[in-house]
């Protein structure tokens with residue numbers, strides 16, 4: 001009986017283990033060839049460079065560690081391409097926000113879950129293996145709390161679980177329509193909490209998501225949407241968890257901050273809050289050189305969302321200056337107007353080239369591949385912003401892996417960093433082959449395993465909303 005039992009155990013262990021073999025892989029100490037990787041449950045059991053391929057191994061081309069998407073509003077996926085017609089009096093972030101609010105007011109819990117699942121499927125297909133969801137849609141359409149106030153946050157978590165993407169949920173505290181605690185607008189009613197109702201929401205989500213291995217941070221929406229006391233209360237709830245806040249995305253926001261306090265948003269924040277490595281300052285587009293250096297010195301991450309920032313006409317963050325000061329950044333898909341990890345990195349570099357009329361601006365101090373510098377920086381910053389430690393392709397780390405195709409013409413006869421440059425500047429998500437997140441294969445030959453079902457439901461939602 002004992003022998004049979006131990007045999008059963010071994011069979012189960014074998015069944016739970018996946019062995020992969022890659023022609024090239026980006027390991028923590030650099031590129032390696034012929035890398036064999038064993039996955040057990042959600043972890044990498046072994047990572048062996050220079051290994052022989054064994055019978056039963058799945059063979060793949062290039063392995064990269066997964067990327068974190070530090071900033072997403074999943075529901076905004078429904079309006080991709082629907083805000084590209086100018087209004088009569090010109091068009092800005094603020095007119096885009098009016099359209100976004102119209103969608104935010106209509107989604108029911110099922111629809112929100114369907115849209116989020118679509119966004120998360122597309123994130124995985126592009127190489128994001130974890131998302132920081134900056135979640136501010138909390139209440140029923142009439143502004144009343146759901147029977148379970150955490151209802152919509154749980155729908156987000158369920159969508160992430162179905163897609164298989166790692167989730168760091170960032171429930172948002174939204175209190176006011178402008179600096180100084182101006183009363184919220186009617187079309188913000190689904191977002192609004194008091195400090196007390198937010199604390200209950202946060203606790204409800206934390207206790208529900210912990211058993212699923214999902215993390216919960218805090219997200220005071222912005223200095224215009226929380227009072228100083230509300231901000232302090234949210235920060236106190238965080239403990240060691242991530243603290244994310246929108247900051248200085250718009251010139252108008254900076255001007256309102258100065259009118260209210262005499263200080264720019266970043267100046268005000270750094271003077272009053274213990275900004276440190278837990279913090280992710282999202283956008284920080286409009287900063288002075290002094291603010292940029294001050295943020296870098298705190299160890300906080302700046303959450304850059306290059307495609308959305310370009311789409312919204314936000315402006316260009318002075319990234320070269322920030323990186324030279326030792327600043328850390330992560331990348332986010334934010335409005336999800338286009339979901340593509342590599343294209344976010346490309347847009348970040350291209351915005352700097354357009355602003356400086358130079359090339360390879362973010363390649364770092366030592367001459368080397370710009371793609372590699374962008375990828376490494378976004379991984380380090382992204383992991384910090386979503387509180388992931390011990391990652392990368394090494395034993396014991398979470399099994400989050402991206403593989404690139406071996407039959408894409410652009411990647412012909414390339415090795416090492418040239419593969420990253422090819423992916424980021426010459427191909428994007430069309431080059432992604434397979435993606436594993438938390439040890440499970442989610443994407444095969446560029447297509448998420450659940451794409452058909454998730455896309456069918458998404459189409460129904462979109463038809464209803466646009467009818």
Ligand SMILES: [Zn+2]
Pocket residue numbers: 071073134246282334
């Ligand atoms: Zn945002």
